Amino acid sequence: MQDESIFDELNEECGVFAIVGHPDAAQFTYYGLHALQHRGQESAGIVATDGKQFSFHRGMGLVTEVFNQENIKKFKGHVAIGHVRYSTAGGTGLANAQPLVFNYAKGELAIASNGNLVNAEQLRKELEETGSIFQTTTDTEVFAHLIARSNAPSIEEAVKEALNRVVGAYALLILTNNQLIVATDPHQLRPLSLGMLSDAYIFSSETCAFDLIGAEMVRDIQPGELLVIDQDGLRTSYYSKPKERAICSFEYVYFARPDSDIGGVNVHAARKRMGRQLAVEAPVEADVVTGVPDSSTSAAIGFAEATGIPYELGLIKNRYVGRTFIQPSQELREQGVKMKLSAVRGVVEGKRVVMVDDSIVRGTTSRRIVGLLKEAGATEVHVRISSPPVTHSCFYGIDTPERQQLIASTRSVEEIRQEIGADSLAFISAEGMVEAIGSSHIGKNQGHCLACFTGDYPTKIKGGMVLEGKR
Numbered sequence: 001m002q003d004e005s006i007f008d009e010l011n012e013e014c015g016v017f018a019i020v021g022h023p024d025a026a027q028f029t030y031y032g033l034h035a036l037q038h039r040g041q042e043s044a045g046i047v048a049t050d051g052k053q054f055s056f057h058r059g060m061g062l063v064t065e066v067f068n069q070e071n072i073k074k075f076k077g078h079v080a081i082g083h084v085r086y087s088t089a090g091g092t093g094l095a096n097a098q099p100l101v102f103n104y105a106k107g108e109l110a111i112a113s114n115g116n117l118v119n120a121e122q123l124r125k126e127l128e129e130t131g132s133i134f135q136t137t138t139d140t141e142v143f144a145h146l147i148a149r150s151n152a153p154s155i156e157e158a159v160k161e162a163l164n165r166v167v168g169a170y171a172l173l174i175l176t177n178n179q180l181i182v183a184t185d186p187h188q189l190r191p192l193s194l195g196m197l198s199d200a201y202i203f204s205s206e207t208c209a210f211d212l213i214g215a216e217m218v219r220d221i222q223p224g225e226l227l228v229i230d231q232d233g234l235r236t237s238y239y240s241k242p243k244e245r246a247i248c249s250f251e252y253v254y255f256a257r258p259d260s261d262i263g264g265v266n267v268h269a270a271r272k273r274m275g276r277q278l279a280v281e282a283p284v285e286a287d288v289v290t291g292v293p294d295s296s297t298s299a300a301i302g303f304a305e306a307t308g309i310p311y312e313l314g315l316i317k318n319r320y321v322g323r324t325f326i327q328p329s330q331e332l333r334e335q336g337v338k339m340k341l342s343a344v345r346g347v348v349e350g351k352r353v354v355m356v357d358d359s360i361v362r363g364t365t366s367r368r369i370v371g372l373l374k375e376a377g378a379t380e381v382h383v384r385i386s387s388p389p390v391t392h393s394c395f396y397g398i399d400t401p402e403r404q405q406l407i408a409s410t411r412s413v414e415e416i417r418q419e420i421g422a423d424s425l426a427f428i429s430a431e432g433m434v435e436a437i438g439s440s441h442i443g444k445n446q447g448h449c450l451a452c453f454t455g456d457y458p459t460k461i462k463g464g465m466v467l468e469g470k471r
C-alpha cells in the first residue's frame with residue numbers, strides 16, 4: 001500500500017473492475033474499486049459508456065478522494081470499467097492513471113490493466129520507430145498502439161493479435177462503445193474473476209468486490225482466455241494456447257484481501273494453513289504468538305492453533321496515520337514504523353514472543369518490529385515468515401526492489417537473523433507454502449508462480465524489458 005511503501009513491503013500495482021448491463025454501472029464500479037483499494041492508492045479512474053460515447057473521470061489519490069456523488073452522477077451508461085493504481089514502474093502522475101482513453105480511427109477505446117509486460121520496452125521502441133507517439137509511460141499504452149495499428153477486420157481480432165505480441169502478466173479490460181473485451185495472460189499470473197449481479201456481468205481482480213456489491217462468483221478467467229461481451233451476450237475463446245498456469249503465490253501470502261478467493265482457494269484459509277505449516281517446519285518454545293497486522297494475522301492464528309501457544313494482539317496498527325505525513329527519509333522511516341505499529345507492552349512484557357510476518361524484503365522493517373517488541377519488554381523474539389526467502393525481483397507487476405537490495409539474495413537465514421536482531425528466524429519452505437495454499441490444480445507448483453522465491457520465471461525474461469539478475 002502506498003502509505004506502507006516505506007515499510008519495506010512488496011506492493012501490488014493495480015486492481016481492475018468492470019460491469020456490463022447495469023443501470024448504475026459507474027456507481028457499482030465505484031463500490032468495486034473501494035473493495036480493491038488495497039491493490040493501489042496512487043490513482044483511481046472510471047470510464048462508462050452509454051453505447052454512443054464515453055464519460056470518464058480519473059484522479060490522483062484514494063477512490064474516496066477521486067470520486068464523489070457529484071462526479072459519479074455525471075457518468076452515463078450501463079457499462080463501466082474502473083482501475084486503482086499503485087505504481088513506481090512506469091512513473092507516477094495523472095497521465096498514467098487508468099483507464100487510459102484513446103480516440104483512434106475506429107472510435108473510442110479505454111484500457112485498464114493490472115500487470116506488467118516483460119517486452120514492453122522493446123515493443124514501445126519498435127512502435128515509436130514506426131511513428132507511434134506515446135502519451136504515458138505505462139505498459140498499458142502498448143496494448144492501445146498495437147490495437148490501433150492493426151489491420152485486423154475487428155477489434156476482437158486486433159486485440160488477439162496484440163496479445164500474441166506481448167509477453168508478461170496482465171488482467172486486461174478493453175472497452176469500446178459497443179464491446180467489453182476481457183483477457184488474462186497465458187499463465188494467469190494476475191487474478192481476474194467473473195461474477196454476476198442479476199443479469200449484469202462483473203469482472204474483478206478479487207472476489208471481495210463481488211461480496212461488497214452482492215454479486216455471485218461465477219469463475220476465474222482462465223490462462224489465455226478472451227471474453228467478449230456485446231449485444232449478443234458473452235462469448236469466450238482462447239487467443240493463445242494456454243500455458244502452464246502460474247497464479248502469483250504472493251497474492252495468497254500478502255497482496256489479496258483475506259476474504260477473496262483466488263483459484264478457488266480462500267486467501268484467509270490459505271494463510272492460516274501457511275501458519276500451521278510453518279509451525280510444523282519450525283516449531284519453537286514460546287509464551288505468545290503475534291502477527292504483524294493485518295496481512296500476517298491469519299498465518300499467526302494458524303501457527304498458534306498448530307502449536308497450542310496462545311495467539312495475542314502483541315502488535316497494533318494505527319490506522320489513522322496520514323499518507324502524506326510519513327516522509328521517506330531514514331529518520332522519519334524509523335518514526336514512521338513507530339507511528340504505524342505499536343507493541344502492546346501488557347501482552348509481550350516478560351514473554352517469549354513468536355512474531356509471524358508474511359515476508360522479509362530488505363529486512364529493515366523486520367529489524368524495527370523486533371526492536372519494538374524488545375523495547376516493550378519481550379524477553380525473546382522468534383520470527384517466523386509465512387513465505388520463503390524473497391531472492392529474485394518480480395517482472396509481473398509487483399513493485400520489488402532491485403535484486404541486490406533483497407536481503408535474502410545475498411545473506412543466509414542466520415545472517416538475516418543477526419541483522420534483524422531476532423532470537424531465531426525461520427521461513428516456510430517453497431513446497432510447504434504450495435501445499436498450504438491447497439489448490440487442487442495438478443501441474444507445476446500446483447499452478448503457482450514462485451519466481452521471486454526460486455528465480456524460475458514462468459515466461460522468458462531474456463530479451464524482454466530486463467534481464468534476470470540485473471534488476
Ligand code: SF4
Pocket residue numbers: 189247248249250251393394395396397398449450451452453
Ligand atoms: S515473481 Fe513473485 S510476486 Fe511476481 S508474480 Fe511471481 S510469485 Fe508473484
